[in-house]
Amino acid sequence: MIDVSSTASTFAARALTVACCTLLGACAFNVHKVQVDTARLETGKPVGTLRCAYGLTGVVDARPAGERAGGLGEHMLLLDDPSELVAERLRKAGMADASVPQAADVHITIKRFYLTQNAMSKVPVVVLQARIGEQEPFLVRAQPVTMNWNGTENEAYAAMARALQGAVTQLVSDLNGRCPAG
Amino acid sequence: MKSPMNRVMLFTVLALTGMKAIAASSDSIPYPIEPALNVEVVLHQQEIAVDVTSTAPVAAQFGLLGALVGAAIDNANAQAAEKRVADIRNLLVDYDFNQSAEGAIKAAVASPGISPAPVITVRKSGWDAVAEQGNAMTGPQQTLLRLVPHYAIASNFESIKVSLQAFYLQRTVKDSGKIKESVIFSRNYSLELPLEKIQGSGADEDADRWVALGRDGLTVLIGQGIQQTADMLAYDFSAEGRALIANAKSGKSTQFHGKTYRGTVLRENPDYIWVANGKYKSRTIVGVQPVVAPAATAEPAPMPMPAEVPVPATEPAKK
Numbered sequence: 029m030i031d032v033s034s035t036a037s038t039f040a041a042r043a044l045t046v047a048c049c050t051l052l053g054a055c056a057f058n059v060h061k062v063q064v065d066t067a068r069l070e071t072g073k074p075v076g077t078l079r080c081a082y083g084l085t086g087v088v089d090a091r092p093a094g095e096r097a098g099g100l101g102e103h104m105l106l107l108d109d110p111s112e113l114v115a116e117r118l119r120k121a122g123m124a125d126a127s128v129p130q131a132a133d134v135h136i137t138i139k140r141f142y143l144t145q146n147a148m149s150k151v152p153v154v155v156l157q158a159r160i161g162e163q164e165p166f167l168v169r170a171q172p173v174t175m176n177w178n179g180t181e182n183e184a185y186a187a188m189a190r191a192l193q194g195a196v197t198q199l200v201s202d203l204n205g206r207c208p209a210g
Numbered sequence: 211m212k213s214p215m216n217r218v219m220l221f222t223v224l225a226l227t228g229m230k231a232i233a234a235s236s237d238s239i240p241y242p243i244e245p246a247l248n249v250e251v252v253l254h255q256q257e258i259a260v261d262v263t264s265t266a267p268v269a270a271q272f273g274l275l276g277a278l279v280g281a282a283i284d285n286a287n288a289q290a291a292e293k294r295v296a297d298i299r300n301l302l303v304d305y306d307f308n309q310s311a312e313g314a315i316k317a318a319v320a321s322p323g324i325s326p327a328p329v330i331t332v333r334k335s336g337w338d339a340v341a342e343q344g345n346a347m348t349g350p351q352q353t354l355l356r357l358v359p360h361y362a363i364a365s366n367f368e369s370i371k372v373s374l375q376a377f378y379l380q381r382t383v384k385d386s387g388k389i390k391e392s393v394i395f396s397r398n399y400s401l402e403l404p405l406e407k408i409q410g411s412g413a414d415e416d417a418d419r420w421v422a423l424g425r426d427g428l429t430v431l432i433g434q435g436i437q438q439t440a441d442m443l444a445y446d447f448s449a450e451g452r453a454l455i456a457n458a459k460s461g462k463s464t465q466f467h468g469k470t471y472r473g474t475v476l477r478e479n480p481d482y483i484w485v486a487n488g489k490y491k492s493r494t495i496v497g498v499q500p501v502v503a504p505a506a507t508a509e510p511a512p513m514p515m516p517a518e519v520p521v522p523a524t525e526p527a528k529k
Contacts, residue, residue, distance in 0.1 A: 059341040092306055093256050096335050104337035139303050142256045147264040148281040149288035153257070155303060167300050173289040175281060 057102050062181055064097065064107040069189040076200040078122040080207035081131035082160075087111040087118075088137045097188070098142035100150060101179030105188070110141055114156065117196040134203065135159045139167070143188055150176045150183065152191035156199055160206060168202055170194030239395065239490060243378065243447060247325035248354035250346070251315055253308040254336040257299045258370075258432075259362035260291040291365040294417045298363065301425045302432075310433060311359035314440035315374070319355070323447035343381065343389045352381045353394070359439070361432055367416040368407075370501075372435025373400035374443060395490060399442035401435040401482075401497040408505055418506030431501060442484065442495045445476065455486055455493070467500050 089109040097107035114136060119125060127133050140155040151173050159165040170191045177183060262284065269280025312332060319328045331346065333339040339356070346352070358375045376397040382390045405416055420428065445451040458474035465471075466483045473485040473496075482499035 057340065059337045061337075061341070092308070093334060096256075096338075098256065098335070099337055104335065104341070140256060144256070144259075146260065146288040146292060147262040148266050148284040149262075149292075151288070151292055155300075157303075167303065169296055169300060171292055171296065173285070173292045175285045 059104050060102050060181070061104050061106060062099075062184070064105055064185075064188070066107075066110070066113055068185045069113060069192055071189045071193045073193055075117050075121050075193060075196040076204070078200060079204045081124065081128070082134045082203060083124040083127040083131040084115060084118055085127050085133045085135050087115045088135075090137045090139060091141055093142065096142070098144045100143055100145065100176065100181075100184040100187070103179070103181050103184050105143055105184060107141060110138060110192075113192065114138060114196065117192070118199075121196070121200045132160050136199075137165075141188075141192075143184055143191075145176060146173070148176055149173045150187045152187040154188075154191040154195035156195050158199060158203070160203070166202065168195055168198040170198060239447075239452075241323055241447075241449065241452070242325050243323075243355065244325055244353065245327060247319065247328045248346075248352060249315075249319050249325070249328045249330045250333060250339060250354055250356045251312055251330065252333045252336055252339045252356060252358045253312065254339075254358065255307065255360065258295065258302060258307070259360070260295040260365055261362045261371075262287045262291050262365045287365060290413075294367060294413060295363060297421045298417065298428070301421060301428060305425065305429050305432070307361055307432065307436070308359075311374075311436050311440075314436045315357055315359065315443070318440040318444040319357070321444040321448065323449065323452070324355075324444065343391070344383070344387075347381060347383065347389070350383050354379055354381065357443075359436070361435065363420070365413075367413045367420065369402050369404035370420070370431065370435070371400055371402045372432055372439055373398065374439035375399075376443060396492050397443070397446060398494045399439040399446070399497075400494070401438045401499060403431050403435065403499055403501050406500050406502050411505065415505065419503040422506040423503055431499075434499065438482075438484075438497050438499075442497065446486075446493070446495060451476070455489070458486065460487075466498060469498075471496070471498070 089111050095106045095108055097105040099105045115125075118134075118136070123134065124131055135158070137157040137159075138155075139157055140153050143150065143152045145151065151171055153169070153171045155167060155169045157165050157167050170193075172187070172190045172194055174187060174190075264280075264284050266277060266280035266284050269283070270277040272279075316328075316330055319325055319330065333342065346354075356377045356379055359373070360375065361370065361372045363370045376399070378394045378396070380392045380394055382392070384390050405411075405419060408415075408419075411419070423431075446455070454476065455474060461472065462474065463470050463472050464475050464478070464483070464485065466478070471483065471485045473487040476484040476486055476495065477497075478484070482497055484495055484497045486493060486495045488494055
């Protein structure tokens, strides 16, 4: 049997607490530091397949906040250099691991990789910058907004995984759109 | 802008953070606040926020169903707002708000009215500020000034606001070993940058107007917000600022760009206005600087610049 009044008030209190923490940076709770286990950022969903040859010349971690990857409720996410996470997914999409003949060089810069909250929602964000050869770089951004149900560590992982998968999928799609004609 | 908003904010803080307010009067805020004041700057944003006002707490009054409906509405609003803000965030992806805010705040707190030799600690996230509470203490009690810079765009995309919240706190180690924080006084400084209204321009069109300003246009405006909120902090505790606000009469109204603002006018020129409300324990200083931006399909207009160069944070402003 559900205690409706207490469930509703808990829901409201969580919303207010989140707003309070976000706006005021001052909260009374125990911080749970989560060193992100990158294996838990795998959604199992495909990121697409490259339709032309690209060679990955490097992935650089340029996040201004360093390992601080935001968080959810009491969970503070700490994420070490995620370059390999991105590189691994691009290899799965068919990208060569280095500069190769007949393939355009691609260089990736990781601009953001974090989780934040907005009202009652989780907002995971991954922003990648790609440069093909000497062309102007372009950005891809994934920030799939979903309801924050309980502010759990599992929810945080799932949100971050969705954003990573979304960003790489978008990147593969954009790279396909830039394949040489013919 | 009026003090009830202050009271709501303070109530929220006290109710949810476990912090208790303790007495503050004109006599209890020395000049400077402390010669070697502990200052904690909390940098809690990685990109510009988009403020979606939550309806869930109100909806929760109608039970579980109300809470769920409220949360669903919030989530839909957040999804729409986060989608609209993406292009603005992309423009600002290489702009370091935190670094600019940190520099301006450090200069402001070193002013004569606050602390000639502040001891400044920078926290890289809100979680760091909470996690490091106990580690920062060298004795059973400690006072500190916590400063939280923030920048956000309204969910209707009509304005950008840069703010700086300040809490002068007393920390005490309880017998249980837990840290208790009591608010001695709080301040909220902000500069609102509202777009001049264009008939028929909704959230999507206004988002495009911000994008049309370009990276340079946006960073100039946000930079002005950072500088002005830091100036507000320094001015608030300057001799001139303290005297003016101590003798301020409540309820005074001022017209600026067709809108009415209540409170004590601290600065006013054709480009922007500063209005203060509240006394010692809790005070807001709100600045408003309208932004002229054409519809996104038109040629971008030159960026509006303030008529006067903002005074350094360490000098009191002229009314």
